[in-house]
Amino acid sequence: MAMGFDEILERLVRGTWVSPDTGTHVEIPINRAYVRPFLIKDAARLINSLSIGSTVAIVSDRNGHREIARQLENSLRGVISFTSLVLPTDVEPTMEYVEELRKKTFHSDAVIAVGSGTLNDIVKYTTYLEKKPYLLFGTAPSMNGYVSSTASLIESGKKRSFSAHLPYAVYMDSAIMAQAPLRLVQSGFGDLICRSTSQKDWYLSHALLGTEYLEGPYSLLTPHEEKLHEQAEAIAKCDTHAVEDLTYNLLLSGIGMYISQSSAPASQGEHILTHYMELQMAKDRHQPGKPLKYYHDPNNERVQGPLHGEAIAVTTLAMCRLQERILNKEKLRLKKEFITDEMILKHFGAGHGQQILKEVSKKMMTEERLASVNAILEEKWPQIRSQLEKMHIGYDQLLQTVEAAGLPTKFKEIGWSEERAETAFAMARFMRDRFTFLDVAALMEA
Numbered sequence: 001m002a003m004g005f006d007e008i009l010e011r012l013v014r015g016t017w018v019s020p021d022t023g024t025h026v027e028i029p030i031n032r033a034y035v036r037p038f039l040i041k042d043a044a045r046l047i048n049s050l051s052i053g054s055t056v057a058i059v060s061d062r063n064g065h066r067e068i069a070r071q072l073e074n075s076l077r078g079v080i081s082f083t084s085l086v087l088p089t090d091v092e093p094t095m096e097y098v099e100e101l102r103k104k105t106f107h108s109d110a111v112i113a114v115g116s117g118t119l120n121d122i123v124k125y126t127t128y129l130e131k132k133p134y135l136l137f138g139t140a141p142s143m144n145g146y147v148s149s150t151a152s153l154i155e156s157g158k159k160r161s162f163s164a165h166l167p168y169a170v171y172m173d174s175a176i177m178a179q180a181p182l183r184l185v186q187s188g189f190g191d192l193i194c195r196s197t198s199q200k201d202w203y204l205s206h207a208l209l210g211t212e213y214l215e216g217p218y219s220l221l222t223p224h225e226e227k228l229h230e231q232a233e234a235i236a237k238c239d240t241h242a243v244e245d246l247t248y249n250l251l252l253s254g255i256g257m258y259i260s261q262s263s264a265p266a267s268q269g270e271h272i273l274t275h276y277m278e279l280q281m282a283k284d285r286h287q288p289g290k291p292l293k294y295y296h297d298p299n300n301e302r303v304q305g306p307l308h309g310e311a312i313a314v315t316t317l318a319m320c321r322l323q324e325r326i327l328n329k330e331k332l333r334l335k336k337e338f339i340t341d342e343m344i345l346k347h348f349g350a351g352h353g354q355q356i357l358k359e360v361s362k363k364m365m366t367e368e369r370l371a372s373v374n375a376i377l378e379e380k381w382p383q384i385r386s387q388l389e390k391m392h393i394g395y396d397q398l399l400q401t402v403e404a405a406g407l408p409t410k411f412k413e414i415g416w417s418e419e420r421a422e423t424a425f426a427m428a429r430f431m432r433d434r435f436t437f438l439d440v441a442a443l444m445e446a
Helices: 005-014 039-048 062-076 095-104 117-130 182-192 195-209 222-230 232-236 240-260 269-285 308-327 341-348 350-360 367-391 395-404 418-431 437-443
Strands: 032-036 055-061 081-087 110-115 134-138 150-155 158-163 169-173
Touching (some): 005 240, 032 039, 039 062, 039 134, 039 169, 055 117, 062 081, 062 110, 081 095, 095 117, 095 150, 110 117, 117 134, 117 150, 182 232, 182 240, 195 269, 195 308, 222 240, 232 240, 232 395, 269 308, 269 418, 308 367, 308 395, 308 418, 308 437, 341 350, 350 418
Parallel strands (some): 032 169, 055 110, 110 134, 134 169
Antiparallel strands (some): 150 158
C-alpha cells in the first residue's frame, strides 16, 4: 500500500525515507513541510517552533500582501518581531531586486517569502547569499520549483539558473492555493504531467549513453499519479482537495530534483522544446516594430504568451506522440549526425551558437559513440523498449487528461505556428546536452 502524502513528507523531512536506488536514508535540508488548509492562521505557533532567531522579514508582492501577507502579519503581530517588504506586482527576478532585498533584510534573522515562482526565486537567492534561513508560504500551485536548489534570475538581461538553497520550512495553505488564479493552478498541473515523457527520455539516455538515472524521484510520484490524473476536472474547478493533492505532487517533484541534484527527473525533451520556443518568442519581442502575438487561453482570455505549464502540456503531448512512434519500431538504428557546427551557428546566432556548441558536444554522435549506441540497440533494444513501455502513458489517455484540466493541447492554441513547431523538433535538441527521443527521431534510420 502506497504511503500517504503526509507520511512521505514526514519521512523526507526526518531523513527516514529510503532511496530505492541506494537503499540508504535520504536527507533533505527542509525542517518542516506542511500542506493543509488554514495554516496561515496558525503561523505564529508554527514559526515559534523553529530555531531561526528573533526577527523576521516578510517579503511579498502587492497582490500577495493585499490578499495573504496581511493575514500572516495579523497572525504574528504581538508574538514575533517582523518587518514587511512589499515588491511590485509585476516584479521581475532581477539581480537588482536581489541586491535591494539584501540591504533591506540585513538586520533580520530570517526571511519569509509569501508568493510563488518569481518572488520565491528572489528570496531564495537573497537568503542563500546572506546565509540566512527562509520560510516559504506558497500562494499558487503553479510549478515544481518551490523546493529546488536553484533560482532562475535575470543577470545582464539574460535568464540563468543560480545555485541556491532550499527553504528551511515550507507551508502550503491549501485553502489559499485553491483561491489562486485558475491559469496558475492549471499551469502547475501542466508542469507535472510530463513525468512519463521525462522518465522515458532520461532512461533512454542511461541505456544508450550510460547517463546516470535514478528511480527514486519517480517512486515519490507514480503511486499517486493515477489519482492526480483522475482529478483533472476537479483541478479545472480549483477544488480544494484536488489542489491540495496537486500541491503535494509539485513538492515531491521538486524534492525529486533535489535528490538527484539535477532537473533531469522532471525536465527532458518536452522542456527542451518549450525552452526553444520561448527563446524564439523572446527574439520576436525584441524586434522593433514587430507586433506582439496574442492567443486565447482555455478560459477565453486574451493573453500574451502561454504560462510555462501551459506550454509544457502541449510539448508533453507532442513528445508522447513522438515516443510512441519510436517505441512501435521492432528495430532501431541511428545514423551519423547531419547538422554541422556552421548550421548551428547560423541558426542560433554566433553568440548563443557558441554556447550551444559547447553544451551539445557532450552528446554529439562521434563515430565511436555511434558504433557503441548501435551495438547496444542491436543487442538490447527489445529489453530497453520493454522498460520504456512500463513508464509510458498512452497519447490518447494523456490527451484526455490534459483536455479535462482545461489546458491547451495544440501548438496553435498557445500562439505557436505549426511551421515554428516543426523547426523546433529539428533544432531544439541542440539547446541542452541531454540526449532524448528528439535526438533519436532526428538520427534514426528509416
